[in-house]
Amino acid sequence: MCKHARSTSYNTCVIAFFIQLDESFLQLSLLAHAPALTWLFLWLTQLGDARTIIVVALSITFVLWRHKRLSYKAGFFVTLFSSLAGSYILKALIERARPGLSWNLVIETGYSFPSTHAAVSFAVYGFLAYMALKLMHPISHRLPWTLFLSVLIVFIGFSRVYLGVHFVSDVLAGFVVGALALWLGVYVTNRVSKYLAR
Numbered sequence: 001m002c003k004h005a006r007s008t009s010y011n012t013c014v015i016a017f018f019i020q021l022d023e024s025f026l027q028l029s030l031l032a033h034a035p036a037l038t039w040l041f042l043w044l045t046q047l048g049d050a051r052t053i054i055v056v057a058l059s060i061t062f063v064l065w066r067h068k069r070l071s072y073k074a075g076f077f078v079t080l081f082s083s084l085a086g087s088y089i090l091k092a093l094i095e096r097a098r099p100g101l102s103w104n105l106v107i108e109t110g111y112s113f114p115s116t117h118a119a120v121s122f123a124v125y126g127f128l129a130y131m132a133l134k135l136m137h138p139i140s141h142r143l144p145w146t147l148f149l150s151v152l153i154v155f156i157g158f159s160r161v162y163l164g165v166h167f168v169s170d171v172l173a174g175f176v177v178g179a180l181a182l183w184l185g186v187y188v189t190n191r192v193s194k195y196l197a198r
Contacts, residue, residue, distance in 0.1 A: 018169045025168040026099060029161050038105060041159040045106070048117035048156040053080075053124055060128070069135075071192035076127050079185025083123035086177040087116040096170070104164030114173035115166045118157035122178025125149045125156075127185055153178075 046052055057080060064073040096113035129149040136142045157175060160166035 022099075022167040022169050025161050026101070026164070029164070032162065037162070041155075041162045042105070044152075044155050045117065045159040045163060047152070048121040048159075053120055056124055056128075060124075071189050071196060072131060072135075074192045075185040075187075075189030077185075078188045079123045079127045079181050080120070082184050083119045083178050083181035084116070086181060087114055087119040087174065090114050090173070090177065091116075098165055099167060101164045106163050106165055108165040112166055113170045114177050115157065115160050115170040116174065117160050117166075118171045118174025119177040119181070121156040122153050122175050123181040123185070125153050126178060126182040130182070130186055130189075 057076075060076055061073060064070075064076065090113065091111040094113045095111055098108060098110075098112040126149070129146045132145040132149065133142050136145060153175075157171040158168075160171055161168050
C-alpha cells in the first residue's frame with residue numbers, strides 16, 4: 001500500500017503495517033478460540049506471571065548458589081531486572097492502552113506496550129536455555145531442552161494475544177526487550193567468569 005503513495009512517509013507506512021498486523025492477529029485469535037486452546041493458553045500465560053517468575057527465579061538462584069556458579073547468578077539477576085526495568089520504562093513512556101475487546105478472556109490493567117510477560121519470559125527462560133547449552137549433562141540433553149524452552153517462550157508470548165490482553169506488536173516488542181536483557185546477562189556472565197578465573 002505504502003509503495004504506491006509517494007507522499008506517505010516511511011514512519012507512517014511502518015505504523016500502518018503494525019496496525020494492520022495487530023488487527024489481523026486479534027481477528028485470527030478470535031477465530032481460533034476453542035475450549036482446549038483456551039485452557040492451554042490460560043495455563044501457559046501463568047508461566048510468565050509474577051508468581052511463577054518469582055518461584056523460577058528463587059529456584060535458579062538456589063541451584064546456582066549450591067553449585068557455586070557466581071558468574072551465572074550475576075548474569076541471571078542482570079537479565080531478570082533489566083527485562084523488568086526495560087519493560088516498565090517503555091510502558092511509562094509510551095502509555096499504549098490495551099486492546100478494547102469485548103471477548104478478552106482475562107482481565108489485565110496497566111499499559112500494553114511492551115508485553116511484560118513476553119519480555120520477562122524471554123529473559124528468564126532464555127537464560128535457562130543458555131545455562132542448558134553451557135552446563136547441562138549429559139550433553140545430549142542440551143539441544144532438546146534449549147528447543148523446548150525456546151518454543152515455550154514463543155507460546156507464552158502469543159498466549160497474550162490469544163487471550164485478548166495484548167496486541168501482537170506488544171509481544172514482539174517484549175521479545176526484543178527480553179532479548180536485549182538476555183544479551184546483557186550473558187555478557188555479564190562471561191565478564192564475571194573471566195574475572196573470577198584470574
